[in-house]
Amino acid sequence: MQTSVTPTHCPYCALQCGMNLTPVPDGDGGSVVEVTERADFPVNRGALCGKGRTAPALLSSRVRLTSPLIRRDGELRPAGWDEALDRIAEGLSRTRTEHGPDACGVFGGGGLTNEKAYTLGKFARVALGTSQIDYNGRFCMSSAAAGGIKAFGLDRGLPFPLEDIPRTGCVVLVGSNLAETMPPALRYLTELKENGGTLIVIDPRRTRTAEQADLHLAPRPGTDLALALGLLHLVVAEGRTDEAYIQERTSGWEEARAAAMAHWPEYVERITGVSVPQLRETVRMFCEPESAMVLTARGPEQQSKGTDTVGAWINLCLATGRAGRPFSGYGCLTGQGNGQGGREHGQKADQLPGYRKLDDPAARRHVAEVWGVDPDSLPGPGRSAYELLDAMGTDIRSLLVMASNPVVSAPRAAHVEERLRSLDFLAVADVVLSETAALADVVLPVTQWAEETGTTTNLEGRVLLRKQAITPPEGIRSDLYVIRELAARLGVEKGFPTDPEEVFEELRRASAGGAADYSGITYRRLAEENGVFWPCPAEEPGGPTGVAAGAGAPAGAGAGAGGVHPGTPRLFLDRFATPDGRARFVAVNHRPPAEEPDEEYPVLLTTGRVVSQYQSGAQTRRVDELNAAAPGPFVELHPRLAERLGVVEGEPLAVVSRRGRAVAPARITTAIRADTVFMPFHWPGEGRANTLTNPALDPVSRMPEFKACAVRVERVAGRGGR
Ligand SMILES: Nc1nc2c(c(=O)[nH]1)N[C@H]1C(S)=C(S)[C@@H](COP(=O)(O)OP(=O)(O)OC[C@H]3O[C@@H](n4cnc5c(=O)[nH]c(N)nc54)[C@H](O)[C@@H]3O)O[C@H]1N2
Ligand SMILES: Nc1nc2c(c(=O)[nH]1)N[C@H]1C(S)=C(S)[C@@H](COP(=O)(O)OP(=O)(O)OC[C@H]3O[C@@H](n4cnc5c(=O)[nH]c(N)nc54)[C@H](O)[C@@H]3O)O[C@H]1N2
Ligand code: SF4
Ligand SMILES: [Mo]
Numbered sequence: 001m002q003t004s005v006t007p008t009h010c011p012y013c014a015l016q017c018g019m020n021l022t023p024v025p026d027g028d029g030g031s032v033v034e035v036t037e038r039a040d041f042p043v044n045r046g047a048l049c050g051k052g053r054t055a056p057a058l059l060s061s062r063v064r065l066t067s068p069l070i071r072r073d074g075e076l077r078p079a080g081w082d083e084a085l086d087r088i089a090e091g092l093s094r095t096r097t098e099h100g101p102d103a104c105g106v107f108g109g110g111g112l113t114n115e116k117a118y119t120l121g122k123f124a125r126v127a128l129g130t131s132q133i134d135y136n137g138r139f140c141m142s143s144a145a146a147g148g149i150k151a152f153g154l155d156r157g158l159p160f161p162l163e164d165i166p167r168t169g170c171v172v173l174v175g176s177n178l179a180e181t182m183p184p185a186l187r188y189l190t191e192l193k194e195n196g197g198t199l200i201v202i203d204p205r206r207t208r209t210a211e212q213a214d215l216h217l218a219p220r221p222g223t224d225l226a227l228a229l230g231l232l233h234l235v236v237a238e239g240r241t242d243e244a245y246i247q248e249r250t251s252g253w254e255e256a257r258a259a260a261m262a263h264w265p266e267y268v269e270r271i272t273g274v275s276v277p278q279l280r281e282t283v284r285m286f287c288e289p290e291s292a293m294v295l296t297a298r299g300p301e302q303q304s305k306g307t308d309t310v311g312a313w314i315n316l317c318l319a320t321g322r323a324g325r326p327f328s329g330y331g332c333l334t335g336q337g338n339g340q341g342g343r344e345h346g347q348k349a350d351q352l353p354g355y356r357k358l359d360d361p362a363a364r365r366h367v368a369e370v371w372g373v374d375p376d377s378l379p380g381p382g383r384s385a386y387e388l389l390d391a392m393g394t395d396i397r398s399l400l401v402m403a404s405n406p407v408v409s410a411p412r413a414a415h416v417e418e419r420l421r422s423l424d425f426l427a428v429a430d431v432v433l434s435e436t437a438a439l440a441d442v443v444l445p446v447t448q449w450a451e452e453t454g455t456t457t458n459l460e461g462r463v464l465l466r467k468q469a470i471t472p473p474e475g476i477r478s479d480l481y482v483i484r485e486l487a488a489r490l491g492v493e494k495g496f497p498t499d500p501e502e503v504f505e506e507l508r509r510a511s512a513g514g515a516a517d518y519s520g521i522t523y524r525r526l527a528e529e530n531g532v533f534w535p536c537p538a539e540e541p542g543g544p545t546g547v548a549a550g551a552g553a554p555a556g557a558g559a560g561a562g563g564v565h566p567g568t569p570r571l572f573l574d575r576f577a578t579p580d581g582r583a584r585f586v587a588v589n590h591r592p593p594a595e596e597p598d599e600e601y602p603v604l605l606t607t608g609r610v611v612s613q614y615q616s617g618a619q620t621r622r623v624d625e626l627n628a629a630a631p632g633p634f635v636e637l638h639p640r641l642a643e644r645l646g647v648v649e650g651e652p653l654a655v656v657s658r659r660g661r662a663v664a665p666a667r668i669t670t671a672i673r674a675d676t677v678f679m680p681f682h683w684p685g686e687g688r689a690n691t692l693t694n695p696a697l698d699p700v701s702r703m704p705e706f707k708a709c710a711v712r713v714e715r716v717a718g719r720g721g722r
Contacts, residue, residue: 006469007038009456010052011111011449012614014157014334015182016458017044017052018530021450021469032056033450033470041530043162043458047184051614054623058448059470063622064432065445067475076433076443081477081485087442088400089489091425092128095398101129102379105388105396108135108347109403110336113454113466114518115503116479117338118353118510119496120402121346126371126495127487131379132396134349136404137342138385139411142701143306144296144332145343150307151314151584152323153577154515155343155355156461156534157334158295160327161569166191168327169289172200172282174224174313175299175707176333179208180611186212198285202227203299204606205636205678206671215281218673219272221606222593222708224300228312229590230268230279231286232260235319240287242321249324249575249582256315256585263590271590273673287320291327298335298608302706304594304696311586318583324572334459336615341457344516344534345507349388350381353507354514363514370510371495384702386411386695393422400486401428402479407435408616409681411704412659413690429482434618435684446479447472454500455526460569461533463518465526512538515577520565532567539563593708594696595658597675601710603641604676605655607689608707613682621682630680633664633687637713638674642666647715654714655679657692663716677713681706 009016018041021033033056037046058064068084069076095103106124108117117135124133141157148155165171165188179186189199189212201213202224210216219227235241236257246253265276286292294317300309314323314330322328334340345353346367356363358381368375383391389410392399399420410416420426420439428437429444437443451472457463472478480503484496497503501523512519519538526532575581597604612630614620621627635653647653653666655677664679664687672678679689694709 005036006467007040008450008467008469009464010048010337011055011058012051012337013182014336014339014459015043015185016337016456016464017041017048017184019048019052023470030473031470032059043460043462044184047187049183050612050626050629051620054625055449057623057625058431058619059450061473065430065443066473067445069443071441076438076440084442084444085482085485085489088427089486091427091441092398092400092486093490095424096128099397102132102382103395103397104128104130104132105392105399106130106133107385107388107399107401107404107406108133108342110135110137110140110339110342111403112342112347112479113338113456113500114341114345114463114507115454115500116402117342117347118345118507119480119483119503121351121353122371123483123487123496125378126373127490127492129377129379131349131382132388133347133382134385134388135342135347136385136406136409137336137339137348138702139302139409139704139706140298140335140339141301141332141343143301143303143698143703144310146307146701147310147314148332150311150586151318152572153579154571156571157340158331158460159329159571160331161460161462161533162188164327165189165293166195166197168192168197168291168293170198170200170285170292172202172286172292172294173209174202174294174296175301176295176297177203177207177209177608178297178333179212181297181335181609182333183611197289200282200285204673204676215278215285217274217278217282219274220673221604221676222303223272224303225305225309225312225588226263226268226271226590227274228309228316229260229263229588230265230272231283232312232316232319233263233268234265234279234283235287235316236261238283240283241319245321246319250318250585251580251582252585252587253319255587259587259589260315291325292320292322293327293329293331295331295333297333299707301332302703303708304698304705305591306698306703307700308586308588311588315585318585323583324576326573329572338456340459340461341455341463344457345511349384354511354518355516356514366513367510370506384697386697386704387702389416389419390695392419397423398425399423399427401426401436403430405434405436405616405618407439408618408684408688409690411690411693411695411706413688414660429479430618432618432622434616444482445476446482447476451476452478452500455504457534458531462531463521463526463534464531465523508538520567533569534567536565536567539565594705595694595708595710597710601657601712603711603713605657605679605692605709605711606676606707607679607681607693610680610682613680615682617682630682633679633683633689634667635664635713636667636669636672636678638672639668639670640674641677641713642668645713645715652716654716655692655711656714657694657709657711659693660691662687662689662691677711
């Protein structure tokens with residue numbers, strides 16, 4: 001057991017707060033860790049939310065898996081590692097023989113370290129030979145990624161560090177409840193206001209975040225695209241465009257302008273419910289200061305038009321000269337611990353490491369060479385996450401899940417659960433027996449966070465080293481071990497190291513020259529510096545001043561002392577990552593959500609998070625302190641809707657959509673629009689919000705519409721209130 005203090009990072013969200021871990025005896029001869037403040041990490045400066053503070057509870061054998069499990073006579077029973085791995089290899093091989101490699105699916109997660117995400121993508125393409133791999137990040141920030149690539153030629157959630165936020169003039173926060181989803185980051189908004197900047201929050205609910213705002217707009221869910229277009233209309237009408245910037249640094253303005261001009265403020269007011277004076281006030285607050293930012297999160301992104309919506313918000317930034325300039329820009333607040341890195345290194349259906357495209361011949365050649373395989377042997381792009389899950393039992397016959405719990409978190413979850421049950425073979429690697437693991441034929445218990453080393457890339461694009469602080473318990477192995485053993489059993493003995501640093505060294509080479517270039521980053525640097533921002537190309541053979549500017553690397557990312565690239569905290573200051581260096585406007589028009597309220601389903605449902613639970617809850621529902629704070633699901637509704645239904649506080653409510661029915665207690669509050677109800681999605685069973693959600697997909701990003709569907713809300717007969 002290590003005894004000293006280990007500086008590392010939180011296992012949960014994309015802020016990747018720094019924390020110190022100290023091993024302490026657990027009283028049973030083993031050890032656990034204690035979390036203490038790590039003030040030297042600039043992102044959170046020692047502050048942690050309740051989830052981070054209580055994370056060591058997950059290391060306890062009381063809540064986690066302690067042995068592989070194999071289903072026998074319908075029951076999951078403890079088994080040995082070799083037997084469990086043999087069974088998985090057998091299941092996958094049989095599918096491959098009987099139905100071809102594309103009948104094997106792989107489903108990853110944005111919580112996986114860069115090393116794991118990279119290795120999982122390689123495993124799918126090289127060992128299994130399947131094109132069918134995707135991951136839960138598709139449900140997360142894929143619309144922002146698609147929008148960013150379209151406009152800027154590059155997707156890095158934030159093109160600037162969080163420390164720039166307090167130095168801008170105005171922040172428009174669109175559909176982010178940061179006060180609950182990244183509590184230590186609230187500090188940046190407080191400092192913004194202390195410095196005289198203003199905060200506008202756009203959310204159908206008056207959240208804890210909205211309470212901090214100078215101006216809160218509460219649009220109908222699913223109408224952010226119209227809202228952004230209406231604001232751009234006003235910007236033009238009021239002569240607030242930055243013509244010189246538009247001329248010099250953008251393309252496509254005329255078409256985008258024409259589209260926005262069709263969205264009159266009065267029309268936008270009717271669609272969104274945001275009044276014309278509020279629209280005007282927003283434009284004034286956004287345009288008057290010298291600099292301003294738009295930050296989006298899941299609210300506007302998790303829509304069947306999320307990509308266009310992000311594009312419309314970027315248009316607003318471009319028309320006013322607020323991108324690629326100091327303290328101005330558009331950013332997406334990425335969600336999962338490695339939500340950023342997890343989308344760069346090849347677990348996405350269309351992607352190769354370094355944020356390369358799987359259908360780009362040069363990218364295939366480069367990565368195939370690093371992998372020592374024939375480029376032609378690499379499969380093409382596969383299906384997106386929901387489409388992959390939907391194809392289970394038909395085209396997809398076997399599935400390996402690593403770090404996701406779709407039974408709770410996927411849209412139309414009852415259908416997804418039924419599809420999972422219809423598989424010939426399901427294997428799940430997890431830390432706990434999640435609801436998805438509980439359906440598996442084989443479950444593998446893996447090491448987590450404090451028990452292993454790896455890198456993550458936080459929402460700023462800052463690559464971080466998460467260090468091992470404690471020895472894992474007997475009987476637990478790492479994801480990298482799992483992948484190596486499965487690859488070997490599928491006949492690929494080489495190329496799957498289990499040492500994270502060795503994997504990172506290969507990832508560096510695979511990413512070299514790509515948009516997300518990590519080749520100049522080493523474990524040693526990460527241990528010494530407080531993270532390094534990509535792109536960070538390796539020094540060019542030419543000498544200490546020559547910096548290999550990768551395809552996506554912006555100009556101005558110059559070499560630091562001694563030829564070591566300093567990393568790129570701020571992108572686009574000189575040029576955008578498009579071929580001509582200009583940012584591209586997109587011509588987009590409003591369209592309604594895939595499902596609008598009607599007589600049968602008259603209310604809008606939107607979904608999201610609470611501060612004390614994380615995602616599908618697989619981890620946080622196992623932490624007593626968090627459960628006590630957020631014990632179960634609820635339906636948030638306005639007093640007027642409650643009165644119309646005759647519902648009292650705490651009474652069980654049935655919410656019914658075209659997909660199914662969920663039941664949870666009523667929580668009556670004036671903080672939500674009267675035409676909308678809200679449910680958090682952290683729980684399985686009767687109160688599962690995703691029983692209701694609509695899997696309508698964005699045509700570009702393939703993001704499901706988690707944030708808007710039509711429902712009916714009913715009292716539950718025979719079940720009284722409190
Ligand atoms: N406590 C906690 N923290 C987390 C997580 C967690 O599960 N729990 N998950 C992490 C992950 S992976 C992610 S992706 C982030 C997510 O972080 P956020 O995006 O902040 O989280 P959400 O609650 O999903 O959505 C944010 C807000 O969008 C609003 N909203 C709903 N519909 C609309 C709409 O149509 N338009 C607009 N403008 N707003 C709308 C909701 O009311 C909600 O307040 O959080 C990360 N941090
Ligand atoms: N209705 C609705 N649904 C949503 C959303 C919403 O806003 N509304 N948000 C969506 C978003 S943004 C996201 S990101 C998804 C997330 O949804 P999920 O993918 O279900 O996310 P988690 O609950 O974090 O699941 C991660 C699982 O991996 C395990 N795990 C953690 N670390 C590791 C590891 O290193 N290795 C392995 N093998 N396992 C590990 C955890 O124990 C857990 O079981 O949910 C989406 N679903
Ligand atoms: S904000 Fe996110 S990274 Fe920070 S402690 Fe909380 S869960 Fe962990
Ligand atoms: Mo997410």
